[in-house]
Amino acid sequence: MKIITFLSDFGLKSSYVSQMKGIALSMTDAKLVDISHEITHHNIYEGAFVLKTIIPYFPVGTVHIGVVDPGVGNSRKGIVVTTSTHIFVGPDNGLLIPAAKKLGKFTVYEIKNQELMLNNVSNTFHGRDIFTPVAAHILNGVYFDEIGPIIKNYVDLNFEITEIKNKIVMGQIIYIDGFGNIITNIEKYKIRPLLEYDKELIIFTGTKKIKLPFVKTYSSVKKGEALATIGSNDYLEISVNQGNASKLLNVKAGDKVKIFLA
């Protein structure tokens, strides 16, 4: 089974996403799956996080197209990133790399072969004119070395760098989900050895300091109460049971957090 996924900041009002799907269906019989098209406009960081979260769940051989692309039409490269299981196609701006890293070793090819693109490449929409036809050609059997040269100087975001010292964790908010849950860049495997369930921790954000129980799930506390938990993507998450934690703490993606473990 062939699968292409699509992630972008295009929204669903315009036809940009469906134009890409039309190309994909003109060239393959792949199944097409939307990851999200509501990434905050031009927010590569947020797009990279969302793309990374879906990686464990798709079958081997899936091709992922990511288009959060504020530099379209200028000199930024287009790339294909190959791993042992999944393939990524999109701009060379860091968007694809965290997802690829999660899969271990990876190789970055610059897209140079114009025969793999649409005949008339626009200056404003490479998702349709380059990335989607390249993804379809890959599913149809094109060899990676026909795409273009391997490059080493690709752009990276390094967005999972945290610091843990003396039971103080310095991290960052990388995502606010649709429920208002605050997802940090602090990974489960780093914090679980230091913290038991049902203990308390203290979180500082820019302007707020709050003591929270570290619990197994949202409903471990009463409706409306705040909590910290390991979210379903294995990051430390700050939530309010059936409420909106991002409003309570007045934070946004990109804000720093400092956590004191008791």
Add this chain to the structure above:
Amino acid sequence: MKIITFLSDFGLKSSYVSQMKGIALSMTDAKLVDISHEITHHNIYEGAFVLKTIIPYFPVGTVHIGVVDPGVGNSRKGIVVTTSTHIFVGPDNGLLIPAAKKLGKFTVYEIKNQELMLNNVSNTFHGRDIFTPVAAHILNGVYFDEIGPIIKNYVDLNFEITEIKNKIVMGQIIYIDGFGNIITNIEKYKIRPLLEYDKELIIFTGTKKIKLPFVKTYSSVKKGEALATIGSNDYLEISVNQGNASKLLNVKAGDKVKIFLA
């Protein structure tokens, strides 16, 4: 043809829905159809209504996954509801039952068999870790009695209880659609014997009283005028032709309505 549908309150910004789809495509070649992911957060009642409305239109054998699940991770059960034609998978909180009832007799199985779940079940996302793999296993031929025991004490919402006496109908608003149409829980088969088209009726809401013509369709009245009609899902509906009835009457899902038939 295998079909899985998805209904949730996850929204489309996050990757939660696509994580479920990745699992589904890792286990089956089913066609995947979104019902809605914009159910008001944690509003089981609204989700149950929307799920019920699609039942007449899908082929026999469709498996529907519903995830409006404020109690995830606590002691609420996961269930599979089987009918003579469709199958439902989701939390035991009432979400699935109105749709199942519409299809006649149904049986509720508690999901107990851990072999049908993902290896690591999170505490916050049973839609991905339990309901989707169970749905896929069902399409792949698992017997219902391998899922778990039949239970009788499932949660029900009973949301279609109306009272009709002396040409006065007591009911409730169960949904406001994207156009602002107000959909009540008063079913066509109950009210049509009492009411002819082009007669008037009077509707009381909490604070407003309004006289409306009962007509065949929106455009039976002038643009901007209010009306009552039988909506496309066979419930009594209050609308404004090319306008927004919910703003006019200032009502929301859950509000009571009292209707005087002339």
Add this chain to the structure above:
Amino acid sequence: MKIITFLSDFGLKSSYVSQMKGIALSMTDAKLVDISHEITHHNIYEGAFVLKTIIPYFPVGTVHIGVVDPGVGNSRKGIVVTTSTHIFVGPDNGLLIPAAKKLGKFTVYEIKNQELMLNNVSNTFHGRDIFTPVAAHILNGVYFDEIGPIIKNYVDLNFEITEIKNKIVMGQIIYIDGFGNIITNIEKYKIRPLLEYDKELIIFTGTKKIKLPFVKTYSSVKKGEALATIGSNDYLEISVNQGNASKLLNVKAGDKVKIFLA
């Protein structure tokens, strides 16, 4: 491969779109693709533009269902529009015609044959009860002349009429996309012979007058600066690099524009 696309103003909160998809999957094994369901309610003009933009990208034989239908249930006709490559199904209100025109010669059939519709046609939802089953029957091999008679007096919008005289172009805004890019009805082939890249032009809207560089892509100017370019759908577009041009100029779809070429 069979493909049905769906365009509507239904939004994604309600189940209207999925009810149509259920019908389509009950009758065919077509691939189903969403174009957009976030057309502004009842805005036929905007829907016609969006539908037109996707035409170059879908394979021959695709059937497109368009439902922006403020006149549903009154005397407006339902139509099928056939071209040499694509087929359109929807209301006779102008929605389908610009897309069909783009493909050259076309023929308009009125939908009259009740055997191609659902058994119980509602007064409020012809997208589900008429247009989707007709689309499925077409993919299943129904002859066009079984649908109903050819009609000549179909409704048209004529929305691409512009006037160019003495280097002054009179046009109209036909769409604001999700990024706030302002798309005019001035087509590339009309304006490119008159205008070179990196020249300036002056745009008058109702209340504002602004001088802009005409450039190849958004990032040809600095972040936050305004520009004019040929957008990815080959219309003249006014944008702000990584910003929102519609807020800057305070315009909306339907507004007139007057452009002075230097």
